[in-house]
Amino acid sequence: MLRRHLPLVLAAAALAAAALAAIAGPAAAQNAEIQNSDWDAVLRAARGQTVYFNAWGGDDRTNAFIRWAGEQTEMRYGVAIRHVKLRDTAEAVARVVAEKAAGKTEDGSVDLIWINGPNLLAMKQQKLLYGPVTQRLPNFRLVDVQGKPATVIDFTLPVDGMAAPWAMAQIVFIYDAARVKEPPRSMAAMLDWAKAHPGRLTHPVVSNFLGATFLKQALYELTPDPAILQQPASDANFAAATAPLWAWYEALKPNLWRGGRQFPANGPAERQLMNDGEIDIMLSFNPNEASGAIADGTLPPSVRSYVLKRGTIGNASFVAIPFNAAHKEGAMVVANFLLSPEAQARMQDPDILGALTVLDLDGLAPADARRFAALPRGAATLSNAELGRPLLEPHPSWMTRIAAEWERRYSR
16 A cells, blocks of 8 residues: 555554444443343344345345345244345435434334445434444454454444444456456556547446446545545535546546446446446456356456555445334344354355455354355455555545536536
8 A cells, every 4th residue: 555545544543443442341341241131132022023125236146145145044033134126225215214204213114224335424424223233243243343444434434333344345447358468557547548448448327336436546546635535525625636536537538438428327237348348447346246257157257356556445335224123133133144254254255246254354263264264266356465455435425525526517
């Protein structure tokens, strides 16, 4: 990682330490004493419940993993999962907001949400979440909150136990080595490459999180002081901080796929363009996506992954329980199962899903550690050393403002 990003890493470490101090405070011993009996009560109340799990439904592999998790929780705990497939997490957030406005404080329609970033911030600020819950989940003790501070700090903001992490992610770029011999290793070089290969690069539409992250990644490299991204975006700082980004994008856009007049709707749609030979470089928030796509035939065997010289953005995905969820106990059981070594190892398997684990592998029991040691690593998957330490997500207000500004400039 570049030295200029070191203060951001140190800030993350300090925030993680503070979060750990809260976890290990005077109440921790008392919580440990009651945890077993409390969890037994949760399991009893959860039996027979159906958890309405609102999660993005745009990826077949993710959908299959959620189906498997539902089969396991129903078999083991009598808790079924109904996957409510979302196009955007904001759909579920809006539903909870509407229910609160209507005075529906119990028996809500949303039990569990896959969430992070601006949506998690909005729900937390508006007191739409049930909790704190993480310390009630037995498997949360396995989470690597020190080495992976994004498990307790989401987009610069402490989670405060109101959501449970279940997967780590980091931006990688995927390229077809049969057509690209030396991929661009910076966002500035990406512009030069696009000019030399017009139409062979694109990004998802910016209303999609992956498209917005493409712009955030560029902003990290282009803004004069990237440390400002750890503070809220404001009228006072936004224009100056993003001016180099928009200058760069103005030059890039005409050289994108279809002249920048059309964009794929999401990551899978972008992957289809690469599989069809229409583009040569794509981005993903899953470092194992390329290897998994090779295995299932949705990308050619010649694709490989890489990260930029200055690093790439990483974060954690969380599950959260709305304040008025009808099946809170069942939702806690599902959240706890997602943190089990069995579920985490299956999730990290590139042939299943390929997302990175949130667990501290050094702290696992030997049998559980072996689950991860036995996982295959495909030819297109980078090692942990190659991935490097991820860049911290900017404050969520940057993503919101960037998406709105892109819409203002380019969606006419």
